[in-house]
Amino acid sequence: xxxxxxxxxxxxxxxxxxxxxxxxxxxxxxxxxxxxxxxxxxxxxxxxxxxxxxxxxxxxxxxxxxxxxxxxxxxxxxxxxxxxxxxxxxxxxxxxxxxxxxxxxxxxxxxxxxxxxxxxxxxxxxxxxxxxxxxxxxxxxxxxxxxxxxxxxxxxxxxxxxxxxxxxxxxxxxxxxxxxxxxxxxxxxxxxxxxxxxxxxxxxxxxxxxxxxxxxxxxxxxxxxxxxxxxxxxxxxxxxxxxxxxxxxxxxxxxxxxxxxxxxxxxxxxxxxxxxxxxxxxxxxxxxxxxxxxxxxxxxxxxxxxxxxxxxxxxxxxxxxxxxxxxxxxxxxxxxxxxxxxxxxxxxxxxxx
Amino acid sequence: xxxxxxxxxxxxxxxxxxxxxxxxxxxxxxxxxxxxxxxxxxxxxxxxxxxxxxxxxxxxxxxxxxxxxxxxxxxxxxxxxxxxxxxxxxxxxxxxxxxxxxxxxxxxxxxxxxxxxxxxxxxxxxxxxxxxxxxxxxxxxxxxxxxxxxxxxxxxxxxxxxxx
Numbered sequence: 375x376x377x378x379x380x381x382x383x384x385x386x387x388x389x390x391x392x393x394x395x396x397x398x399x400x401x402x403x404x405x406x407x408x409x410x411x412x413x414x415x416x417x418x419x420x421x422x423x424x425x426x427x428x429x430x431x432x433x434x435x436x437x438x439x440x441x442x443x444x445x446x447x448x449x450x451x452x453x454x455x456x457x458x459x460x461x462x463x464x465x466x467x468x469x470x471x472x473x474x475x476x477x478x479x480x481x482x483x484x485x486x487x488x489x490x491x492x493x494x495x496x497x498x499x500x501x502x503x504x505x506x507x508x509x510x511x512x513x514x515x516x517x518x519x520x521x522x523x524x525x526x527x528x529x530x531x532x533x534x535x536x537x538x539x540x541x542x543x544x545x546x547x548x549x550x551x552x553x554x555x556x557x558x559x560x561x562x563x564x565x566x567x568x569x570x571x572x573x574x575x576x577x578x579x580x581x582x583x584x585x586x587x588x589x590x591x592x593x594x595x596x597x598x599x600x601x602x603x604x605x606x607x608x609x610x611x612x613x614x615x616x617x618x619x620x621x622x623x624x625x626x627x628x629x630x631x632x633x634x635x636x637x638x639x640x641x642x643x644x645x646x647x648x649x650x651x652x653x654x655x656x657x658x659x660x661x662x663x664x665x666x667x668x669x670x671x672x673x674x675x676x677x678x679x680x681x682x683x684x685x686x687x688x689x690x691x692x693x694x695x696x697x698x699x700x701x702x703x704x705x706x707x708x709x710x711x712x713x714x715x716x717x718x719x720x721x722x723x724x725x726x727x
Numbered sequence: 728x729x730x731x732x733x734x735x736x737x738x739x740x741x742x743x744x745x746x747x748x749x750x751x752x753x754x755x756x757x758x759x760x761x762x763x764x765x766x767x768x769x770x771x772x773x774x775x776x777x778x779x780x781x782x783x784x785x786x787x788x789x790x791x792x793x794x795x796x797x798x799x800x801x802x803x804x805x806x807x808x809x810x811x812x813x814x815x816x817x818x819x820x821x822x823x824x825x826x827x828x829x830x831x832x833x834x835x836x837x838x839x840x841x842x843x844x845x846x847x848x849x850x851x852x853x854x855x856x857x858x859x860x861x862x863x864x865x866x867x868x869x870x871x872x873x874x875x876x877x878x879x880x881x882x883x884x885x886x887x888x889x890x891x
Contacts, residue, residue, distance in 0.1 A: 465751065507773035507851045515780035521788060522757065529750055529795060537795065544792060548785070568854050 390497050398501050402481050405682075406639035407443045413639075413686050415439070420690040446632075453628035458531060461625065465530035470626070470633035473523025477640035480516045483508060484647045485571055487657050487671035488664075499657070499671065504571035510558060511568065513648055514551075517603055521547045523637060524605070524622050531625035539613060539621025542697060546602050546609060549701060553708035554599035557592040560716045561585060561652055563723065574656035581660045586653040591715040593653045595708050600645040602704070605638060607689040609700060646681035650674060729769055736762030753791040757784050771851040 382389055411426065415438075418425025427439035435441075457466055483506070487499035498504060502512070521544045528540020562568045564585075565576035577584045586593050602609045613621040623634050650656060657674040659665040665673065695703070739759030746752040760783045767776035832838065861869050 462748075462751075465754070507771075507853055508777050509854070511774065511777035511781070511854070515777045518781055518785050518788075522754070522784075525788065525791065526754065541792065541795070544788060548789065551785070562854070 386493065386495055394499075394501050398481055398486075399478055402478060402640055402643050403636070405643050405679075406636050407447070409639045409642065409682060409686070410446065410635070411440065411442045412683070413689070414442070416683070416686045417690045420687075450629050450632040455628045455630070456625075458533070458625050460532045462530040462532065465526050466625075467630075469523055469527035469530055470630045470637070471523075472526050473520065473637040474633050474640065476516045476519040476523065477637040477644065480513045480520075480641070480644040481647060483510070483512045483570060484644075484651055485574065485656060486647070486674050488667050489571075490667045498571075499667075500570070504569050506569075509568040510562070510570055510573065510652075513644065514555060514558065517644075518547075518551060520603070520637075520641060523634070527626065527634065528622035531622070533625050535618040535620070536622050536624045538618050539624075543605055543622065546605075546700060546704070549704040550599040550602035550708065553595050553704065553712040554603065556709075556712040556716050557589075557596040557599070558652065560589060560592050560712075560719050563716075564588065564719055570651050570656065574651060574658060577655040577658060579655070579658045579660065579662055579665075581655070584653065584655045584658075589653075589715060589719065591711055591718075595712045595715065596652065597649060598703075598708060600649060601685070601688070602700075604641040604645050604685070606642065606685055608692040608695050610694065642682055642685050643678070646678045646685065647674075649681050650677035729766070732762045732765035732769065734762075735759070736766065749794045750791055753787055753794065756787055760784050760787070774852050774854050774857055 384392075415425045417423075425439070426442040427436065429439050429441040429445040430436045431441050431444075457463060482501035485498065485500040485504070489496055489498045489504075491497070502508065508515075524543050525540045528536045528543075531537075561573060565573045567573065567576070573585075581587070601607075605613070613623070618624075623631055626634055654677050656677075657665075657670040659669055659673045662669075736759050739755050739757075739762055742755035743752045743759060746755055760779060764776040764779040767773070767779060
């Protein structure tokens with residue numbers, strides 16, 4: 375690391391910061407793009423079809439259609455960029471960015487590997503170093519901002535279907551945030567800290583000491599709420615193709631639509647990373663006290679991508695909920711479960727466990 | 728950094744006041760609160776920054792939702808007839824309030840700790856410190872606030888649902 379930094383005429387700290395920026399933002403962004411392909415192939419697999427397999431580099435290299443995201447990107451760039459007449463133009467342009475920026479930022483606090491020491495410096499594998507004081511409040515805060523992207527897109531389109539989608543999705547996000555936050559608070563309590571590195575350390579390397587085993591109820595609540603927060607099926611009320619055309623992005627086309635769609639996949643990545651960090655020991659490798667750095671990164675990636683796949687899997691397995699069922703589930707099932715989880719663990723801690 | 732966040736805050740607040748469209752004004756308010764959150768981070772209080780974003784911007788979203796539901800929000804509001812007396816009165820009141828606020832800030836002991844540098848600098852606020860302070864030193868205030876919020880919630884339910 376030192377050598378690399380001196381080659382670039384910077385200090386190791388700055389070089390590492392830049393590298394982390396590229397890894398986190400570039401990584402999440404390209405994984406999100408890749409996941410559009412995984413989603414389509416996965417859907418095809420589940421529905422016994424073939425899915426996109428024709429896109430090829432230079433008309434020759436096909437690799438099971440892996441060039442599809444690239445082709446999609448090019449296509450989106452060359453589509454006509456329509457803005458409806460009665461739309462609020464400024465906000466209509468702003469909305470895709472409002473959706474994308476929180477989606478990308480949420481990942482910043484999550485450690486994607488073990489910290490390592492090189493040349494007398496300690497390097498942390500998270501964009502915001504541990505001890506920044508924001509800890510896991512940060513993804514909660516940024517996740518709450520995500521709803522503005524949807525709401526602004528919906529309102530500025532000046533379209534009835536769009537506003538219906540936006541209203542539904544913001545109501546969902548508001549009501550599921552409470553249950554989710556209470557589940558996370560329980561983890562803060564048992565871990566004795568709210569920094570993701572502390573939460574990971576408290577879970578240790580033994581799989582039966584991970585929070586999934588200790589707090590299965592909290593996991594169910596958090597997992598369900600993540601679906602609501604990312605607007606994915608079975609809770610994709612923002613879009614609901616069969617009911618309200620395409621919901622909040624009805625009026626969007628070309629690259630603006632592409633940004634809205636990508637932000638959903640970025641959310642999916644952040645949500646899977648959060649699930650892996652909070653309930654599955656983050657970068658911890660099962661049965662290994664001090665894993666090598668690369669192995670810890672691989673372990674984190676495997677967990678994260680597994681949950682990203684679960685999101686795809688569930689989307690093509692479960693039908694969409696009805697809106698009242700969703701609210702019923704959120705307020706009458708998730709919130710009480712989350713509270714029971716909190717009180718139970720508080721009681722256990724008071725008993726000295 | 729301070730200038731950036733201060734500008735975001737002030738421009739957001741100004742935008743909120745001058746904007747004719749209610750929804751856009753709400754979004755300007757979000758920008759202003761973001762600036763305030765940034766200022767909290769600069770003051771070594773990231774917990775307050777996070778809570779500022781979670782609580783306040785979340786609350787504004789509900790506000791914006793109500794505006795969309797209850798008003799025809801795509802029309803810009805026409806300006807009401809202006810009353811010069813009201814205007815001058817408000818300017819005078821604002822001047823008095825601003826003077827009082829600035830005086831209060833400069834008189835507070837917190838200003839002196841801002842000049843401290845090096846090892847004597849206070850530690851950044853953590854959630855643990857907030858919790859300890861809240862439950863050890865300000866327990867009564869905390870409980871009263873909780874009770875008031877509960878009463879407000881029950882009141883809201885009672886008002887909106889006449890026939891329970």
